[in-house]
Amino acid sequence: MIVAVASGKGGTGKTTVTASLASLWEGPLIGVDLDVEEPNLHLFLHPILTGEETAHLTIPVVDEATCTYCGACSELCQFKAISVMGRLILTFPEMCHGCGGCLAVCPEKAITPGQRELGEITWGTAGRQGFLMGRLRLGEAMSPPLMRLVKARLEQMLAQTGGDAIIDAPPGVSCPAINAVIDSDVIVLVTEPTPFGFYDFQLAWEAFAPLNKPLGAVINRAGLGTGAIYEFCREKHLPILAEIPYDRAIAEAYARGRIIAQISPELQGTFVSLMAAIRGLAQEAAHA
Amino acid sequence: MSKIAVSSEGPSLDDQVDPRFGRAAGFVVVDPETMVTEYIDNGRSQVMAQGAGIQAAELIARAGVSWVLTGFVGPKAFQALNAAGVQVAQNLEGLTVRQAVERFKSGEVAGAATADRR
Numbered sequence: 001m002i003v004a005v006a007s008g009k010g011g012t013g014k015t016t017v018t019a020s021l022a023s024l025w026e027g028p029l030i031g032v033d034l035d036v037e038e039p040n041l042h043l044f045l046h047p048i049l050t051g052e053e054t055a056h057l058t059i060p061v062v063d064e065a066t067c068t069y070c071g072a073c074s075e076l077c078q079f080k081a082i083s084v085m086g087r088l089i090l091t092f093p094e095m096c097h098g099c100g101g102c103l104a105v106c107p108e109k110a111i112t113p114g115q116r117e118l119g120e121i122t123w124g125t126a127g128r129q130g131f132l133m134g135r136l137r138l139g140e141a142m143s144p145p146l147m148r149l150v151k152a153r154l155e156q157m158l159a160q161t162g163g164d165a166i167i168d169a170p171p172g173v174s175c176p177a178i179n180a181v182i183d184s185d186v187i188v189l190v191t192e193p194t195p196f197g198f199y200d201f202q203l204a205w206e207a208f209a210p211l212n213k214p215l216g217a218v219i220n221r222a223g224l225g226t227g228a229i230y231e232f233c234r235e236k237h238l239p240i241l242a243e244i245p246y247d248r249a250i251a252e253a254y255a256r257g258r259i260i261a262q263i264s265p266e267l268q269g270t271f272v273s274l275m276a277a278i279r280g281l282a283q284e285a286a287h288a
Numbered sequence: 289m290s291k292i293a294v295s296s297e298g299p300s301l302d303d304q305v306d307p308r309f310g311r312a313a314g315f316v317v318v319d320p321e322t323m324v325t326e327y328i329d330n331g332r333s334q335v336m337a338q339g340a341g342i343q344a345a346e347l348i349a350r351a352g353v354s355w356v357l358t359g360f361v362g363p364k365a366f367q368a369l370n371a372a373g374v375q376v377a378q379n380l381e382g383l384t385v386r387q388a389v390e391r392f393k394s395g396e397v398a399g400a401a402t403a404d405r406r
Contacts, residue, residue, distance in 0.1 A: 074346070077339075078336075078337075078339075079337075079338050079339050080336070080338070080339025080340075080342035080343050081339070083342050083343075083345070083346055083368060084346075085345065085346050085349035085350070085368065085371070085372045086349055086350070086372070088349070088371055088372055090342075090367070090368055090371055092339075092342065092364055092367075095338060095339055095342075095364070
């Protein structure tokens, strides 16, 4: 089972929840940080890193001696990463999405594959569990290509170790967020009952519900704000899997890089039942 | 004198200069001696998710103009125009196409040496 921990609004507690679940998960688990623009799960799980690789995207390199400036590549490219202007061909590597279409359509075979560095993928162990993360290169604008490579590595790791994975997803509801949850079996939305939290939670529901995956909510900082989020969940038949109280002790522990499931028996209990609720949600969907 | 292109909100000399280059509605191509115009629609670039500036630069290069008068050209479009040998004059928003061309003809318009990152 792959569990994606997502949110609409940032800063609602995705990493807090992911780290806590990873710390007490029953059975083998790989904790995955797919928030590649600013990975931070490692700050809580303190993994021992055993491997790393640099991730690349295939981009076009044009041999101008062979190019006839026919424009087939430029016509095909939806992102204008390759442009033919008269007897001039330009590439914009940072615009390239790496589809490889230009290489395929070039009738002169004048385009060869080059590389753009996307970032780094590192992996290792955190206690008895596995750990994997991607970190986007500074200046790189596109995170989904790196995320796809991290997920490919996850697939390899899961094939070796078996067990489950929990993904710390990026915030928002755009391409990176969708990429983080699209291959998961269960989506856990972490939110907070503030007006901003509620607004973005609705966006998240609109974005993720059409994926037809089991979906549940974790309400962090419960006790703040209004009841609107609870009403919304009731209306949409969205189960509330756990509530984490609004408590200064939690903020203090988080700020020190501690896993909050480990600071009190009550919180440990909250995350043990959250794990059970997530498993329940997945099983329910499997039998539906 | 060779032709110049002005990013424009409409097809005529009396339309406003479109301050955007890549996502301009279109380009009025003007022969500064005769003031005869042609219009290039840029609607296809306007709806692109990315690369609008490069696409617009392709249109401009194909039109065979030597200058572009506009409000602002982004860095990639600037690079493309530069490679195609088209000179760029910026900050001409708030004028009509005709006024921009007159200003160009009177020599008050300077070519930009680098992309204006504002």
